[in-house]
Structures are given as C-alpha cells and as structure tokens.
Amino acid sequence: MPHFRIQHQIEYYYDAPVDLHPHWIRLQPRGNHFQQLRSFQLQIQPQPDRLFEVQELDGNLCQRAWFNDPCDHVKLQAIAEVVTCLENPFEFLLEPWAVRLPLRSEAQSQSDRLLPYRQSYLPGGFDPACLRLAQQLLEQAKNDTISFLLLLNQYLYERIRYVQRPFGDPRWPGQTLALGQGSCRDTTAVFLEVCRAVGLAGRFVSGYHWGGPEAEQFDLHAWAEIYLPGAGWRGFDPTIGLATAETHIAVASAPLPAQTAPTEGTYYAPGISSTLNYQVALTRLLD
Structure with missing residues (x-):
C-alpha cells in the first residue's frame, strides 16, 4: 500500500x-x-x-x-x-435499483439527506449546456449508472484542457464547457453539475494527487465523489480521466467548493x- x-x-x-x-x-x-x-x-x-x-x-x-x-x-x-x-476503485456492488438511471427506489429519508448534494451550483437551476451533455451521455450509456459516470469522466478529460489557476472560485460549469479549458476545480464543478442533473448526489473533494516521481511540483487537487447506493461515496477525477484510488489523498469534502477551502x-x-x-x-x- x-x-x-x-x-x-x-x-x-x-x-x-x-x-x-x-x-x-x-x-x-x-x-x-x-x-x-x-x-x-x-x-x-x-x-x-x-x-x-x-x-x-x-x-x-x-x-x-x-x-x-x-x-x-x-x-x-x-x-x-x-x-x-483503495487498490481497485470498482470493487463494489450497487443496489439493484441503482444500476440504471434515473434512480427510482431510494428511501425518502436518504433522499432528504442527500438533497444538498443534488442541487445545481446555479441559483436559477441547472446549466443548459450541462443538461444537454447529461442527456447525450445518458443515451450513450443506455441509462447504465457506471457507464454514464465513466463516459462523463472521459468526455471532460478529453475536451477540457487543464490550465493552472491557483486562486478564485470555480467558474460556472457552462463557462468551462464553452472555454474548453479550466483548472481541476473548474472541471470538477462541471462533472458535479452534470451528475446532479440526472439525480446523482455528488460532493466536491479537496486533496492531493500523486502524479509519479517525475512530477516537478504539487498543489492542492480537486475531484468529485458520487454517492452510489450500495457502494457509498466513490471518487472520479475528470482532470485525469480516472476513478480515484491509491494515488489520491482526500482532505475535505462538501456540497460546495468553498466549504473545502x-x-x-x-x-x-x-x-x-x-x-x-x-x-x-x-x-x-x-x-
């Protein structure tokens, strides 16, 4: 380990x-x-x-x-x-009713507790570009929950170029998609907005990522955790296109990025x- x-x-x-x-x-x-x-x-x-x-x-x-x-x-x-x-990030079994999206059988008490993790970052509702992307990937995944998350992770990794932006709040998700570039917290905000648009609960995580001995510098890193019934909170890092495992070190998590500063x-x-x-x-x- x-x-x-x-x-x-x-x-x-x-x-x-x-x-x-x-x-x-x-x-x-x-x-x-x-x-x-x-x-x-x-x-x-x-x-x-x-x-x-x-x-x-x-x-x-x-x-x-x-x-x-x-x-x-x-x-x-x-x-x-x-x-x-965490050597294998996919060593889990979902609840039978959580295998496909949208989730339909969640107990009301659990649904209420997860409400802050399902709300859009935008005060007026979900970003239209994120809603379109969510529907596109949901169709590609044929409503399979894990396939949807992996497709989204890979989509953002391939289409949002990483740039360093040491200070400031994450940009609005639609702005990051339009720019095609962003910091790790910008890309994470898009990932969460798209997941929440299909009813998945997600939270912002701040921590560190080991990029290997060849890495010349390190900084705080950001990624998302999605609550999967039967598996609990599971991490996805759209900046590098991978599920989080033994090279990620989590420090703080919360519904909003500012709550992990x-x-x-x-x-x-x-x-x-x-x-x-x-x-x-x-x-x-x-x-």
Whole structure:
C-alpha cells in the first residue's frame, strides 16, 4: 500500500497589523478504510490563543483557531503521513435499483439527506449546456449508472484542457464547457453539475494527487465523489480521466467548493491588503 508524506505551507502577509477573526483550517487528511492517517502535525505562527479540533458535517477533520493580538503575518505548516488502501476503485456492488438511471427506489429519508448534494451550483437551476451533455451521455450509456459516470469522466478529460489557476472560485460549469479549458476545480464543478442533473448526489473533494516521481511540483487537487447506493461515496477525477484510488489523498469534502477551502476566515483592518504564498511537497515513502 502506498505511503505518502505531505508538507503543506501557507503564509499570509498583511500591509500592517490586523485583527484576525476565528479561522477554520482544513489541512488534515481523512482517516478511514480508504486511507489511513498515520500522523499529522500542525504548526501555527503566531501561536493562536485558542485552538480546537472540529469534525464537520461531512466528516472533515479540521481545526478552529482564535487570535487575540493583532499580527502582520500568519504561517501554517502542516505535515502528514498517509497510507492509501483503495487498490481497485470498482470493487463494489450497487443496489439493484441503482444500476440504471434515473434512480427510482431510494428511501425518502436518504433522499432528504442527500438533497444538498443534488442541487445545481446555479441559483436559477441547472446549466443548459450541462443538461444537454447529461442527456447525450445518458443515451450513450443506455441509462447504465457506471457507464454514464465513466463516459462523463472521459468526455471532460478529453475536451477540457487543464490550465493552472491557483486562486478564485470555480467558474460556472457552462463557462468551462464553452472555454474548453479550466483548472481541476473548474472541471470538477462541471462533472458535479452534470451528475446532479440526472439525480446523482455528488460532493466536491479537496486533496492531493500523486502524479509519479517525475512530477516537478504539487498543489492542492480537486475531484468529485458520487454517492452510489450500495457502494457509498466513490471518487472520479475528470482532470485525469480516472476513478480515484491509491494515488489520491482526500482532505475535505462538501456540497460546495468553498466549504473545502484549506483556510477560511477574515480579518478586520480597513484599507489593509494581504498577500498569500503557499507550497506543497508530496513524497512517496518506502515502507
């Protein structure tokens, strides 16, 4: 089983000392039967006055920090060791009624709990381009659930050229389709919008991907997880066209991308601007 060490450093610099509001920190990888968290260390400068461990609604393990004194910089240094265990991402059996789309026999209680994961990103309803793509792929897959997901994964991999875009929210899904290019979070947003358009529940995942020893740099990566009755949450990465397995390390997941951000918080200092620097190192260890 692959064994990885992740080092993730984030630094904020301010033009002058600022008063920080409470901050959420999401840098701790998951620990479950798909990946084992061997160790995690988090260093924060300046040292917060209060720091609490929190488990969020989707099971994300995070920290919440309070700072009493004004400061002109904040530095976060997270070091984790993780063993990934999912060798075959298709080793599961769907519920008989979930083999074909649309899903028809889901219990009402489960359907209600999954409602936030089925809603469009757009306030006015699903993107028309995504609806057309969903119908096109549904016909090609002959309504087979897994075939639909694989066709969608491959379609986006082949038609959306990957570009680095370090900052900013994901673009609207229809915009990414029209441009034919996007970051991993842009492509993931399209994947989720299309899946939700056919009634599948999906969530946005933030984490890391091991691209092999030849990779020259690493960054946070994004992909989708789809809830498959009988199999639970299963990952699909349209940026590389594969189902997620032992080279993916998940950190946080949620219905909306903003809810998986590595840091979340504000500061009070009118007229003061900030600068963000970050660095990610991902190393595969020998057991």
